[in-house]
Amino acid sequence: MFESLTDRLSGVFRSLGGRVQLTEENIQEAMREVRLALLEADVNFKVVKDFTDTVKEKALGTLVMKGVSPAQQVIKVVNDELVHLLGGESTELKLQGQQPAVILMAGLQGSGKTTSSGKLALLLRKQKMKPYLVPADVYRPAAIEQLRTLAKQLDIPCFDSKADMKPADIVQNALMDAKEKQCTVVILDTAGRLHIDEPLMQELRTIKDIAKPQETLFVADAMTGQDAVTVADAFNQQIGITGVVLTKMDGDARGGAALSIKAVTGAPVKFVGMGEKLSEMEVFHPDRIAGRILGMGDVLTLLEKAQSTIEQEEAEALAKKMQKAKFDLEDFRTQMKRMRSMGSFESILKMIPGLGGIAKQLGEMKGHEKEIAKTEAIINSMTMKERRNPDIINPSRKVRIANGSGTKVQDVNQLLRQFDQMRKMMSGMLKGGKGKMPPMPNMNQLGGMNRLGGMGGFGGLGNMGGLGGLGSLPGMPGSRGTSATKKKRDKDKKKKKKR
Template identity: 60%
Template sequence: MFDNLQKRLDSVFKKLKGYGRLTEENIQEGLREVRLALLEADVNYKVVKDFIAKVKERALGQEVMESLTPGQQVVKIVHQELIELLGGKTSSLSLAGKSPAVIMLVGLQGSGKTTTSAKLARFLKKKGRRPYLVPADVQRPAAIKQLQVLSKQVGVECYPSDPKEPPVEIARKAVLKAPLMNLDTVIIDTAGRLHIDEALMGELKAMKEKVAPQEILLVADAMTGQDAVNMAKAFDDALGITGVILTKLEGDARGGAALSILAVTGKPIKFVGIGEKLDELEAFHPDRVANRILGMGDVLSFIEKAQETIDREKALKLQEKIKKDAFTLEDFRDQLRQIRRLGSLEQILSMIPGFNKLKKMKGLVPDEKELIHIEAIINSMTPEERADYKIINASRRRRIAKGSGTTVQDVNKLLKNYAEMHKMIKKFKKGKFRGFPQGLFG
């Protein structure tokens, strides 16, 4: 989402780092570029004005002007101020106190409330809670059925809502039923409208009064930019929201909503939706997002995602196989499957520091289809061939290419890369590792 902003800021900082000594004039010039980059990213103009004023005050102070690396110091200041702008620290859900804890999800129609309800239930289940999904949207056809289907997919209970019943009554009954089923967190998917109106707000206020939720989370579409910020303010004025979930961050939104919401509403972003799959909801970490914006990667999110997705038992077995030099093409295929479960290659690699710069310099764009081709090639091999790639002669290569719908050249490339990987593993074991081979993607 922040690609364009990152490119602009990277260009500004490269210029600032090029100066041996910073003057007030070139700091001013650099900050003008930063201001334009933020405005182009659809950040609220008042937020931009305050942000630039804070950075300028610090950049013109002694910590930069007397520094041996003034350009780096400016980047450090912008990084610190970005973290503050995004909330300073991670805001977790406040679910302590009465049981069951009640979470109301509110927002306009089309923002992704129903899917986000299921994603949130899955997220909380992973944290050890026992969620209860409540479909309280009786306006949209099939909304109740949709949440019932999603609840089965994430493995949580769903209240059997009656579309003829008022939403407030549905919510009240569900909250009373949850403790009887030993469930400790009620997530209410409320109705939305195409725009904010009195009927919608009246219904939500009545529901709030009846179920006394610990959290009222606004689900807002990041693609709507400043409209998402304005909507957050309107919902907060009417209901007193406790936080925001931004959806569709994987799209080409310019990022202005994420950078403006807290400053305008005073309410933190608590979660972000990074894709359509039910596991693609993340806690919002201001420092990690600031790192991504400035091209510093996000290794912590990458590690957390890997820990959640990768089978620990399989990983330990693989470790033993590598130690014994018994890493086969079958193991290689299993590893590719685990990697694909992490998300798109570009999304994974963008978390690694420096990848975006490498992508820009060398035009390195990972091809998802290549992983599919590799798996098809390995699937077309016999168990003996997967166990010992050296027996794969020319006629076998032709058969494998035909069976996988690829070319002999594709098969040759895979086997060559696999052989290089074998050599690399041996060097690594002997402590002679000096770097990666060219790799799978050329």
């Protein structure tokens, strides 16, 4: 989402890189570029002015520390101000008080309220809460059916709303039903409109009077930019909101809504939707988002994704299999699925400090994703016996596997050959390291890693879950780049010999 902004800011910091010292002139020049970058990102103009004025003032008033370049000093100031602009720190839901607690989801039609209600319910269940979904949009029967379907998928209780019922009656009866079912939090999916009108606001005020929600979350489509900020401000003035949920943060919007909404409304962004899957909702962490914008990665979110995907015990068991060269295609398929559940390779690269720009150098990442899908199709076409013991795959089996996966026998041969090479390599690596998997880092110990200058010591990322050697398999980013580098090196050697 913040790609263009990241590129522009990187250019500004590069221009400062050659400066010996900070002066009012070069800071003024840098702030002009920062101002343009933020305005192009659709950030509110008043917010931009306040931001650049503050950064300029702090940069001029800061003594450049020994061993720190002027560019690094400005980045530090910009990073701190970005974190402040985005809300300072992540804000948790305040659900203390009445039982069950109530969350009211409000917003315009098409902003993603219904899907966000389902995502939020899943997120709260992971936090050991017992959610209860309530479809209260009687003007769109499809919305009632959609939430009911999502509740069924998630195995979460849902109130049986009907289109001919009054929203106030739905809410009143749903609260009683949730109490009987001993649910701890009720999520109200309310009606929206194409634009703000008084009947909608009156209905929301009535629902608030009945439900007395601890949280009123405004759901905004991040793709609408400043329009989302304007509407959020109107909702805040009419009904009062306690937080914001930004949807479609994985899209190609410029990020202006995320950067402006807290400063304009005073309500913090609490959650962001990062994809279409119900599991793709994240808690909004201002410091991590600032790190992404400035190209410093987002190590903590990557670690959280890894920890939710792979358990330490599972990683240890996998390491033992690798050490004994018993790592098979069934294990590999499982690890591939786990990697894919963490997101695309492009999104993972962007979270690793210093690797944000590598995605472009690798070329079109979608091509790599297709190759991975092909590799998975080949493994899926094998029997369990073949996956656990690839050595038994003879020519006739290869033909059957190729036909079953819609690939060629050469593709099957390539996968088996490269898998065997990887297995031997990983076995040797683990034997050299006494077969121990590095422990998963403690999240509390990594609190400062996302900040400037705290990026060191993350070299073991590739070892999480035993995935360090996947780069050598078909379709894995890095395989083409490695061979290209080797060819270039060989070519250079030949040129030297001729001389």
